[in-house]
Amino acid sequence: MKILIELPTWIGDAVMALPAIENIANSYTNSQITIVGSMASVEIIDNHPQVVKTYILKNKHSNLFRILRELNEFDIFLSFRNSLRAKMFKAFISSKRKFQFNKNKYPSRHQVEKYNSFVNESLNLNLEAGNLKIYSQTPVMNSDKKYLGINPGASYGSSKRWYSEEFAELAKKLAQHYEIIIFGASEEKNIANEIEQLLIMKGVTNYSNLAGKTDIKGLIMKISTLSLFITGDSGPMHIAAAFQVPTVSIFGPTRDEETSQWKNNKNIIVKKNLDCQPCMKRTCPLGHHNCMKLIRASEILDAVKSITK
Incomplete structure (x- = not known):
């Protein structure tokens, strides 16, 4: 066949x-x-x-x-x-x-x-959708360290992106518990670099910025080793689901009932449930971007505590 x-x-x-x-x-x-x-x-x-x-x-x-x-x-x-x-x-x-x-x-x-x-x-089948399964090489893990991945980009458009300042504030609060890895595609290097500069200003040194530096297989390998992932609605979010990585997913203009992580019991969605959500637009049609702007690092930190306790 x-x-x-x-x-x-x-x-x-x-x-x-x-x-x-x-x-x-x-x-x-x-x-x-x-x-x-x-x-x-x-x-x-x-x-x-x-x-x-x-x-x-x-x-x-x-x-x-x-x-x-x-x-x-x-x-x-x-x-x-x-x-x-x-x-x-x-x-x-x-x-x-x-x-x-x-x-x-x-x-x-x-x-x-x-x-x-x-x-x-x-x-003419009658099969249920099973778990996400990505066939990849077995990653080499450092058992002495825990890794936090933050993924600030979203190829769909700026409306899905949370703010660099909030990502950096969150990473600062978690840096004493995790090694920080910043993810992003080549076209998302600007926002990743912004976060890196903010981390430097905050005195955080245990980070690596991989934006634009990995191919898809490298991205899969890195995500599969994470202890925690914080991300917007994005492709890497779904890769994390395939490896059951504990994930906090930040949703703004898109429908989480359609594109949230599939069958990851260690996932928490953070969103504001505003009247204008979900607009499904690439940029905020109302100009205020409140679905993302109103989400604070403290809310994500609460979600992290809930998912890792």
């Missing part, structure tokens, strides 16, 4: 698709799975034992058509993307059975359940 899967673009969505993909793999145990997706999403799953080949999709049409020329015939094709480009990709794929995710078909449920329902209905 040859199966082709087009992954979601974003890291968080790719991680949330993992239970559905695991159900595909378990239902077709002798299958050979080919993966197509963004570089970030492919790195999330390319260590899966049934994945035999991967292709990186880029924005250029020449890249898309080159991949199409290299792909052979498949028994099943499933796309977890809903875009016009994904529809075009599906049209050119040679497969006996082809299915594409329709985000409008699955309102008001967790994204993991949306993806799992899509697979169940497409392949």
Whole structure:
């Protein structure tokens, strides 16, 4: 059985698709799975034992058509993307059975359940969504130290980002108990550097700033070793859930019932429940950003005490 899967673009969505993909793999145990997706999403799953080949999709049409020329015939094709480009990709794929995710078909449920329902209905299965499972190398851990990861960025937009000053204040209060690791993508180095400078001003020295310095596999390895993670609604938040890392998740404009951590019992969500939430906008449409601005470091510290006691 040859199966082709087009992954979601974003890291968080790719991680949330993992239970559905695991159900595909378990239902077709002798299958050979080919993966197509963004570089970030492919790195999330390319260590899966049934994945035999991967292709990186880029924005250029020449890249898309080159991949199409290299792909052979498949028994099943499933796309977890809903875009016009994904529809075009599906049209050119040679497969006996082809299915594409329709985000409008699955309102008001967790994204993991949306993806799992899509697979169940497409392949006539009746399987529940299991735990997030990332196949990765066993990390080398220093048992003498505890690590706190803080993740201030969010690729979705500025509306999902908590404030550098609050992150730094929180890190200062926790630095006596944890080694601090600042995470972030290359485009999030500015906010990570702001936090670093604030930590220096506060006299905190036991930190490392990894923003823009790790690939996805390195990010997975580092997050898997954490004792505690403090983050906004982001891709790394879902990676932490896969490793059951105790997590405080800060939510503002997005729907936590759809994109919160999946099956992590050590997770606490902090949010304000304002009338304007969730607006689902990349920048605050009202200009005040109160859903994040009103959250203080002291509230996150209370959540940390609750989750680690």
